[in-house]
Amino acid sequence: MIIGIPKEIKSDENRVGLLPGGAEQMVATGHRVLVERGAGLPSGARDEDYTSAGAHIVQDAASVYGEAELIIKVKEPLPPEYDLIRPGQALFCYFHFAADLKLTQAMQERRVVAIAYETVQSADGSLPLLIPMSEVAGRMAVQEGAKYLEKPRGGRGILLSGVPGVAPADVVIIGGGVVGTGAARIAAGMGANVFILDVDLNRLRYLADVMPPNVTTLMSNPYNLKKLVSSADLLIGAVLIPGAKAPRLVTRAMVSSMKQGAVLVDVAIDQGGCAETCRPTTHSDPIYVVDGVIHYCVTNMPGAVPRTSTFALTNATFRYALEIANKGWQTAARTNPEIASGINIADGKVTHAGVSEAWGIPLSALTDI
Numbered sequence: 001m002i003i004g005i006p007k008e009i010k011s012d013e014n015r016v017g018l019l020p021g022g023a024e025q026m027v028a029t030g031h032r033v034l035v036e037r038g039a040g041l042p043s044g045a046r047d048e049d050y051t052s053a054g055a056h057i058v059q060d061a062a063s064v065y066g067e068a069e070l071i072i073k074v075k076e077p078l079p080p081e082y083d084l085i086r087p088g089q090a091l092f093c094y095f096h097f098a099a100d101l102k103l104t105q106a107m108q109e110r111r112v113v114a115i116a117y118e119t120v121q122s123a124d125g126s127l128p129l130l131i132p133m134s135e136v137a138g139r140m141a142v143q144e145g146a147k148y149l150e151k152p153r154g155g156r157g158i159l160l161s162g163v164p165g166v167a168p169a170d171v172v173i174i175g176g177g178v179v180g181t182g183a184a185r186i187a188a189g190m191g192a193n194v195f196i197l198d199v200d201l202n203r204l205r206y207l208a209d210v211m212p213p214n215v216t217t218l219m220s221n222p223y224n225l226k227k228l229v230s231s232a233d234l235l236i237g238a239v240l241i242p243g244a245k246a247p248r249l250v251t252r253a254m255v256s257s258m259k260q261g262a263v264l265v266d267v268a269i270d271q272g273g274c275a276e277t278c279r280p281t282t283h284s285d286p287i288y289v290v291d292g293v294i295h296y297c298v299t300n301m302p303g304a305v306p307r308t309s310t311f312a313l314t315n316a317t318f319r320y321a322l323e324i325a326n327k328g329w330q331t332a333a334r335t336n337p338e339i340a341s342g343i344n345i346a347d348g349k350v351t352h353a354g355v356s357e358a359w360g361i362p363l364s365a366l367t368d369i
Helices: 020-028 047-052 061-067 101-110 131-148 178-189 201-210 222-231 252-256 267-271 306-327 329-335 337-342 353-359
Strands: 002-005 032-036 056-058 070-072 090-093 113-116 170-174 193-198 215-219 234-237 263-266 287-290 293-296 343-346
Touching: 002 061, 020 032, 020 047, 020 306, 032 047, 032 061, 047 056, 070 306, 090 306, 101 343, 101 353, 113 337, 131 178, 131 234, 131 263, 131 267, 131 293, 131 306, 170 178, 170 222, 178 193, 178 234, 193 201, 193 222, 201 215, 215 222, 222 252, 234 267, 263 267, 306 329, 306 337, 329 337, 337 343
Parallel strands: 002 032, 002 070, 032 056, 070 090, 090 113, 170 193, 170 234, 193 215, 234 263, 263 293
Antiparallel strands: 113 343, 287 293
């Protein structure tokens, strides 16, 4: 199979879909790998590293899309890439269709096979290709929140840890999954007073066992949310429903009740955000202010730390990519339910329930395509 690795064009996206080590394994298995010139440089992978691994460097994205049967990338295709995509071509990347109707429609019109990292699901319900970037984003959420709490950046002028005689900041995290757990660990390690909310009592029991004493677990309900949001110095949205829109749990009224100069980091923005006041931002223009509250809603947070993120991501994605390349997407989906769960669109039809529900598009069975 011909595998294509285009350069990412999303704002400040510095990751790459396949590293030279993965390219070497693809080539050794009999596949041909095409890499757009400079695609790996922001992650520390030079063109000569790819050629040494047996890959071929091509001049532009059109050359990649024009030949490749399987495109491996990180973020969803953007409008300048739509016309490069060929019917029947398989794309393996993050899509987040439930947050983007235009992208959904464009991929239907192009009749691609859209295999979404974020919905590849294991038998135990875990999301192996979302976990590594959630781990990065959760840790980054606290790092970015602490930065924007500084007065020169418009924040309240608070140090998360406080100092002897001065209370630490209150950090409120909505969601106790991978993002929320990572954020809680970092915030607690920095000395903040941390509250983490979730609707799963068993998850809260687990978190209560493993977290340090400065982390308090609470059931997520409207009463607790309203109370804690108003007291938060840093509020982190870490809510996830796999493949579906994030629920809007934080209302405009709750945001209005927050302290002036408080910070809201909505990691759920990839799936539409969990706060009514949130809209997507970029690394080059990451924040805006609503009712005196700083909003940080960057949709590709891990792109700011590409060396860490690319290695973490490709460690998880490569075995699936190799299986798809070896078997073709149809056979891979028939023989591996995890890959089947990742297919959101095929031959113009929506095959994932979360995407179907988000936009009211009829759901088709993958077995019928």
